[in-house]
Amino acid sequence: TFEVALRYIPGIGAVNGGAALISLTDITDREQASQMRRDFVANVSHELRTPLTALMGFIETLRGPARDDAPARDRFLTIMQGEANRMNRLVGDLLSLNRVESEERVRPREQLDLGAHLASTLKSLEPVAEAADVQLFLEIPEEPTLVTGDPDQLQQVFTNLVENAIKYGGDQVTLRLRTRDRDPAVRAAAVRVEVIDNGNGIDPVHLPRLTERFYRVDSHRSREQGGTGLGLAIVKHIVNRHRGRMRVESSAATGTVFTVILPR
Ligand code: ADP
Numbered sequence: 001t002f003e004v005a006l007r008y009i010p011g012i013g014a015v016n017g018g019a020a021l022i023s024l025t026d027i028t029d030r031e032q033a034s035q036m037r038r039d040f041v042a043n044v045s046h047e048l049r050t051p052l053t054a055l056m057g058f059i060e061t062l063r064g065p066a067r068d069d070a071p072a073r074d075r076f077l078t079i080m081q082g083e084a085n086r087m088n089r090l091v092g093d094l095l096s097l098n099r100v101e102s103e104e105r106v107r108p109r110e111q112l113d114l115g116a117h118l119a120s121t122l123k124s125l126e127p128v129a130e131a132a133d134v135q136l137f138l139e140i141p142e143e144p145t146l147v148t149g150d151p152d153q154l155q156q157v158f159t160n161l162v163e164n165a166i167k168y169g170g171d172q173v174t175l176r177l178r179t180r181d182r183d184p185a186v187r188a189a190a191v192r193v194e195v196i197d198n199g200n201g202i203d204p205v206h207l208p209r210l211t212e213r214f215y216r217v218d219s220h221r222s223r224e225q226g227g228t229g230l231g232l233a234i235v236k237h238i239v240n241r242h243r244g245r246m247r248v249e250s251s252a253a254t255g256t257v258f259t260v261i262l263p264r
Contacts, residue, residue, distance in 0.1 A: 169197025
């Protein structure tokens with residue numbers, strides 16, 4: 001798409017002592033960006049409106065038919081709390097996304113021991129795993145693995161990936177840090193963190209789009225699990241900020257592996 005502008009510049013050229021200039025500007029990128037913005041706003045509005053509509057319906061019912069029905073009132077209040085929690089999670093994830101996007105160009109500076117950091121991240125997820133009847137495994141090297149990173153953001157990356165593995169995977173999740181790559185160049189330059197589950201895998205057609213905002217393989221399942229559809233988009237921005245890379249491999253037979261490669 002081009003934008004056409006016509007300008008008359010007096011004092012140059014031959015025609016009446018001035019010249020007409022036609023300029024063409026390629027605005028394809030700009031149009032795509034504003035289309036994406038519109039889609040995003042439409043998605044956010046839709047995601048917020050769904051729980052809001054439910055809340056409004058329950059308020060009506062509580063004022064009318066359920067006014068004197070104590071057990072029904074309790075039931076409705078529990079559902080309303082769930083819907084309010086869902087809105088709260090969505091707003092929290094939107095703020096996180098905004099923050100990580102705005103910090104994406106700022107290099108993280110802190111040194112941290114990634115192994116110890118992963119161990120404490122996994123520890124904090126034990127109650128979630130227990131509630132879902134999922135076993136957690138940690139595989140880290142004995143010696144410390146120093147990387148430069150933002151500890152809070154890296155915690156968010158591995159929390160999101162492990163929580164997804166718990167929600168959508170099978171009954172076992174492994175968080176593994178590998179520092180002994182077969183390739184010596186990789187070994188010196190980078191570390192590899194894998195989040196492995198033994199679930200039913202993800203159909204390959206979905207893999208390229210997983211990190212898009214609000215993209216879900218199974219919307220119903222995601223919503224039921226309290227997903228906002230923003231987790232992997234947040235992960236992607238944080239990994240970019242750390243100049244890292246992310247890969248996903250999945251098969252119906254063995255499950256899914258999310259790999260994050262971080263520079264040393
Ligand atoms: P959500 O909030 O829906 O979990 P995410 O951005 O974290 O959003 O993930 C996007 C989608 O990717 C999920 O809805 C789910 O369908 C799929 N997904 C993510 N991790 C896994 C996994 N380990 N196994 C199967 N599907 C997964």
